Each structure stands twice: as C-alpha cells, then as structure tokens.
Amino acid sequence: MLKLEGISKSYGKSKVKAVNDVNLEVKSGEIFGFLGPNGAGKTTTIKMIVGLLKPDEGKVFVDGVNVWEEPLKSKEKISYVPDNPEIYDRLKGIEYLNFIADMYGIEKDKRKEKIEYYSKLFNIENALWDIISSYSHGMKQKLVLTSALLNDPQLFILDEPMVGLDPKSSFNLKEIMRHMCDQGKTVFFSTHVMEVAEKLCDRIAIINNGRIIALGTMEELRSSAKEKESLENIFLELTEDE
Numbered sequence: 001m002l003k004l005e006g007i008s009k010s011y012g013k014s015k016v017k018a019v020n021d022v023n024l025e026v027k028s029g030e031i032f033g034f035l036g037p038n039g040a041g042k043t044t045t046i047k048m049i050v051g052l053l054k055p056d057e058g059k060v061f062v063d064g065v066n067v068w069e070e071p072l073k074s075k076e077k078i079s080y081v082p083d084n085p086e087i088y089d090r091l092k093g094i095e096y097l098n099f100i101a102d103m104y105g106i107e108k109d110k111r112k113e114k115i116e117y118y119s120k121l122f123n124i125e126n127a128l129w130d131i132i133s134s135y136s137h138g139m140k141q142k143l144v145l146t147s148a149l150l151n152d153p154q155l156f157i158l159d160e161p162m163v164g165l166d167p168k169s170s171f172n173l174k175e176i177m178r179h180m181c182d183q184g185k186t187v188f189f190s191t192h193v194m195e196v197a198e199k200l201c202d203r204i205a206i207i208n209n210g211r212i213i214a215l216g217t218m219e220e221l222r223s224s225a226k227e228k229e230s231l232e233n234i235f236l237e238l239t240e241d242e
C-alpha cells in the first residue's frame with residue numbers, strides 16, 4: 001500500500017540529510033508505528049509521503065501510484081493529520097468540514113452521516129457552529145481528525161496524533177485506527193508514546209539521524225535486542241549508540 005524507495009531529504013543548503021536513504025514497505029491492513037527521537041526525521045518523511053515535500057532522491061508510491069508523478073490520484077487515497085492543527089481560524093467548524101468534503105467530492109448524505117458520527121465520537125458536535133479560533137488545541141485536533149475521516153481513506157497518515165487529546169478521544173482514535181485496519185485499510189503514524197506503539201502496531205520502524213535503525217514486529221525487535229525487554233528499553237538502547 002505504501003512504498004518508500006530510497007528517499008532522502010536535506011533542508012536548504014544543508015549537507016546534513018534530515019532523511020537519509022529510507023526504504024520501507026507497509027502492507028494493506030497494517031498499523032505501522034514510526035518512532036524516533038526529536039529531530040530524527042519522522043515529520044520530514046511523512047511530509048514526503050503525503051506530497052508536501054519533494055524528496056531529493058528516491059520515490060514514494062501509494063497503492064502503486066507515484067506521489068510526485070500523479071499527485072491527485074495518490075492524494076485521493078490518503079488522509080493526513082499533521083502534528084500541528086493549523087486550520088482556517090476564521091471558519092466555523094462545520095464550514096471547514098464542508099470545505100474538506102467538497103475537496104474530496106463527498107456527497108451530501110454521506111458527509112452528513114460521517115460528520116455527525118465523528119463529531120459526536122470526539123465530542124465536538126456542539127462546537128461545530130463556533131468559529132475555529134475559539135477552539136482549544138485539542139478541539140482543533142479533533143476537528144482535523146474528523147475532516148480526515150470523511151473520505152474513508154485507504155491510507156491514513158498521522159503525525160503524533162495522540163498529542164493534546166484527552167484520554168477518551170485518544171481511546172476512540174485508537175479504536176478507529178484498529179477498525180480501519182480490520183477493513184483492510186492502512187494506518188501509518190508517528191508517536192513518542194511507546195505504550196501506544198507497543199500495543200497498537202503490527203510493525204514498527206525506529207528512525208534516528210534520518211536512517212531506519214530498526215524495523216519489524218514487536219517480537220522481531222525484541223529478539224534482536226540484547227535482552228527481552230519493553231519497547232521503551234529497546235528504543236533507548238538503539239538510539240543511544242548513534
């Protein structure tokens with residue numbers, strides 16, 4: 001479903017590669033966790049996947065479609081929740097959702113049903129007629145999540161989605177992610193919460209200094225670690241040596 005072929009990226013004239021020759025394949029039906037210390041290259045990788053940044057080298061394929069060669073075709077398959085919910089502050093919540101639904105060409109009945117369902121689930125249904133600038137950080141995050149779920153994405157990409165969410169919303173989001181994968185969809189997300197990754201993910205990659213330093217199921221990561229330990233310990237052990 002998602003294939004990264006040797007992608008690299010440096011910012012500006014910097015010779016340091018924020019992402020350095022990353023190869024990765026994520027299958028349909030997988031929940032894939034992307035871990036790594038601050039500045040490791042997670043957001044940069046994600047932005048290349050969703051077509052916001054052009055790789056200096058390498059290619060990204062979404063369901064066989066090259067993201068840079070056929071941007072619209074690939075974007076139809078993706079929903080992306082960025083790490084910072086920067087949205088149009090002067091719109092009302094409902095206007096923003098309708099705008100996104102228009103972009104994806106979602107018909108009226110389906111959009112109404114989805115908006116009702118997800119806004120209730122995230123407990124923002126009463127705020128939809130308020131202007132977004134009056135929302136808290138978490139409410140904005142939940143509005144973006146709702147908008148990202150309107151188009152039933154085949155590939156759901158989230159950059160640190162649990163940040164700022166209350167426990168119930170975080171629980172609901174994890175349920176949604178699991179449910180999507182049960183339906184054969186694919187979820188790719190970055191997180192710093194080891195517990196979430198350990199419990200939720202089918203496979204995990206750890207990136208450090210732009211390079212993938214570990215990849216596999218929890219079992220595989222455990223078997224390659226010095227001692228059979230928690231993901232937190234494996235993470236600390238692997239990222240310390242670099």
Ligand SMILES: Nc1ncnc2c1ncn2[C@@H]1O[C@H](COP(=O)(O)OP(=O)(O)OP(=O)(O)O)[C@@H](O)[C@H]1O
Nearest residue numbers: 011012018019036037038039040041042043044045
């Ligand atoms: N717009 C930018 N201009 C210049 N350098 C950048 C820019 N964005 C990121 N970088 C650099 O690229 C590297 C990777 O950053 P990135 O944001 O991908 O890390 P991250 O893994 O998402 O970190 P975090 O866990 O803090 O979100 C860092 O060294 C960072 O300083």
Ligand SMILES: [Mg+2]
Nearest residue numbers: 042043044083
């Ligand atoms: Mg980041």
